[in-house]
Amino acid sequence: MAEEPASPSPAPSPAAAAAAAAASPLGNSVIPIVNKLQDIFAQLGSQSTIELPQVSVVGSQSSGKSSVLESLVGRDFLPRGSEICTRRPLVLQLLQTKRKPDGAEEEYGEFLHLPGKRFYDFSDIRREIQAETEREAGGNKGVSDKQIRLKIFSPNVLDITLVDLPGLTKVPVGDQPSDIEARIRTMIMSYIKVPSCLILAVTPANSDLANSDALQMAGMADPDGHRTIGVITKLDIMDRGTDARNLLLGKVIPLRLGYVGVVNRSQEDIMLNRSIKDALVAEEKFFRSRPVYNGLADRCGVPQLAKKLNQILVQHIKAVLPGLKSRISTALVSVAKEHASYGEITESKAGQGALLLNILSKYSDAFSSMVEGKNEAMSTSELSGGARIHYIFQSIFVKSLEEVDPCEDLTDDDIRTAIQNATGPKSALFVPEVPFEVLIRRQIARLLDPSIQCARFIYDELMKISHRCLVNELQRFPVLRKRMDEVIGNFLWEGLEPSETMIGHIIEMEMDYINTSHPNFVGGSKAVELAMQQIKSSRVSLPLSRQKDGVENDKAPTSERSVKSRGILARQVNGIIPDQGVRPGADAEKVAPSGKSPSKLRWICMLNI
Known part of the structure; x- marks a missing residue:
């Protein structure tokens, strides 16, 4: 780096020189440590919650940010x-090295994504930045x-960590989205709003300072101005x-x-390949030839900017170091406990x-404990484990079976x-058995869906038990945990399929065989017996009505009374009604209980198996 430009201003005071001398050893020791921490936290990504000191460069597009860096x-x-x-965002870490014994200077760069590879040609560094940018953001102006x-690494730099952020733009170009300005502003604010970040606000001198985007955003992130350094560029192209x-x-x-003005x-100059060393000499000559800048030696020139940034960064690190040390110690204790638990x-x-x-x-013991209700971490807010399985069988499944109406969609x-x-x-x-079997099979088949649903509920609960078994x-x-979940899930799923098949077989067995010997089965003789009991009970409950109607019954024709008696006797033969033509409607109403026909009564009794 070129020597500091001379200035007609008086030399720095001894106190200032002593402060600079005291800050230099601290900066040489602290800033590299912070840089190492930044590299470590960069590999952690979003998992790191510790905010390290750094300097973020903010400015509008073509304001001269890259030229300053x-x-x-x-x-x-x-x-x-x-x-x-x-x-x-380009995180640029400047590390000062010592010159070789023969006085030679060794300058090179290293990328974090290419560890161990040194770039001695700075043109290769530019090409690698462009290639890495295109790999992530595309080749058409994406961000x-x-x-x-x-x-x-260079003996001509001071220890500084800078973050070059994308310049603020208004109109999207190329592959940039329509809200590119809002996105860039959000990205910049995510850096400069951190209290440990210094803000380098770059503004060209040929624009109105009151309309500076950089100072506007810096004022939003740092309203008190404790962390903002202003840089005025393009002083040589101001109006005469x-x-x-x-x-x-x-x-x-x-x-x-x-x-600081630069x-x-x-x-x-760039197109003519004018070196930066020559540019620094020209900058020094510019400030010397402008009497208006006399007395502003500490505010003019790139070397003064480097010293100012180094000193401010060291002071800033010194201010945030106690809190930073405390946070790192707390995180270290937490990580040590986690490591010991492994x-x-x-x-x-x-x-x-x-x-x-x-x-x-x-894991097996924990699974069994949850099923048997012996788990120490027992929940008091909801049923789980074996209790939930018992609830599924005794409440949910039973309720679903009770909701199945055996006579639904079955009419006379x-x-x-x-x-x-x-x-x-x-x-x-006689009443044939074939229609009975056809109708009863159709009703028994309705028990399949709630049974399959119950099996799936049990499967889901077993999967929950597996996920809650935290060893x-x-x-x-x-x-291993992920693989165990996959194996257990496949095992339970493989068991669910034969369970559903077995449930289907059981339902088919019930549909193929009707147990007429079951005590709840109502056969023909039982149905006639029940019908006669209902007739007798109705005769006892209505003695008065029959006495009043006695005279009318005597007047009835003998043929009609004989038909009624034959009908009653016919019902006593195993509940079978011979074909006798049309029966009187009144006689049917007397025999049928609760307004239902005898045939419907017999079928309902048979369905209650």
């Missing part, structure tokens, strides 16, 4: 262009929030007769950490086999039609 490094290594170039981490003195002095928009290379590592095959057998045994017409179809062209002296040793082996 290259000036700090002293090398060309960032993608450049008139359109958006920074499309992924991604995934970081690229780069370390620059204007200068940035008031801006650098903080008279327009004050910042507690102040402003002069970057122009696009023409137990010792077993490398021998015999030890691994014994450990696996022990885990499976504990269905019964009459089935009997007539079974007798064919002849009149039957401490399984926390060490998440892959």
Whole structure:
């Protein structure tokens, strides 16, 4: 890096020099440690909750952010262009190294995603940044929030950690979504809103400072201005007769950490391959030739910006170090406890086999305990385990069976039609068995669905029991836990299929065989006996009505009384009604109990098996 540009301002005070000398050893020791922690936490990703100090560079598109970073490094290594170039956050760690004994300088870069590979040609670093950006964000101006981490080792830099964020843009181009501005703002705010982050707000001098997007976002994230450093670029292209003195002095928009003015290379200088070393000499010459900047030596030039960033970063780390140490210690204790809970590592095959057998045994014991109700972690809010299985059988399944109406979709017409179809062209002296079996099979088949549903409920509960069997040793082996879940799930599912098949067979057995010897089975003689008992009870309950109707009964024709007596006698023969033509409707009503026909009564009794 070029030497510090001379300035007509007085030399720094001895106190300031002593402070800088005291800060340098602290920075040389602390900043590399913070960089190592950043690399470790970057590999953890979102699992890390510890926020480390860093400097985020914020600015609008083409405000000169990349030029400022290259000036700090002293090398060309960032993608450049008139359109958006920074499309992924670039975490740039500058690490100061010592020169070789012969005075030679060794400068190189390393990427975190390419460990062990050194890039001595900074053009290769630029190409790798472009290639890595396109791998994640595409090749047509897309933007991604995934970081690229780069370390620059050089004796010409100071220990600083910078984050180059995508520039703010208004109009989407290429593959950028319509809300690209909101997305970039959200990405930037996720970095600068962290209290441990310093904000480097880059604003070109040829634009209105009051309309600076960088200062606006910095003011939102840091309203008190304790963490914001202003950088004024492009001082050499300001309108004639204007200068940035008031801006650098903080008279327009004050910042507690102040402003630093820099002069970057122009696009023409870049096209002509003008080196950054020559650009720093030109910057020094520019400030010397402008009397308006006299007395602002500590606020002008890239070298002053590097020193200021290094000192502020060291002071910031010193301020947040106690809290950072406390958080790391707390996280370390928590991780140590978790590590201890995993137990010792077993490398021998015999030890691994014994450990696996022990885990499976504990898992089986835990499963059995939950089924038998001996689990120590018993729930008091809901039924689980064996109690839930018992509830499924005794409540849910029984209720579903009780809801099955044996006479649903079974009418007298269905019964009459089935009997007539079974007798064919002849009149039957006895009720045939075929229609009875046909109708009863149809009703028994309705028991299949609730039985299958009960089996699936049991399967689901067994799967829940399996998932709740938490063995401490399984926390060490998440892959084993996942594999056990798969095996147990397949085992239970393989058992569910034959269970459903067996349930279907049982229902088919009930449909194929009717146990007429069962005491609840109502046969023909039993049905006649029940009918006669109902007739006798109705005669006893209505003696008065029959006495009144006695005279009318005597007047009835003898032929009619004989028909009635034959009908009653016919019903006594095993409940079979011979074909006697049309019976009087009044006689049918007297015999049928509760308004139901005798045939419906017999079928209902037979269905109650």
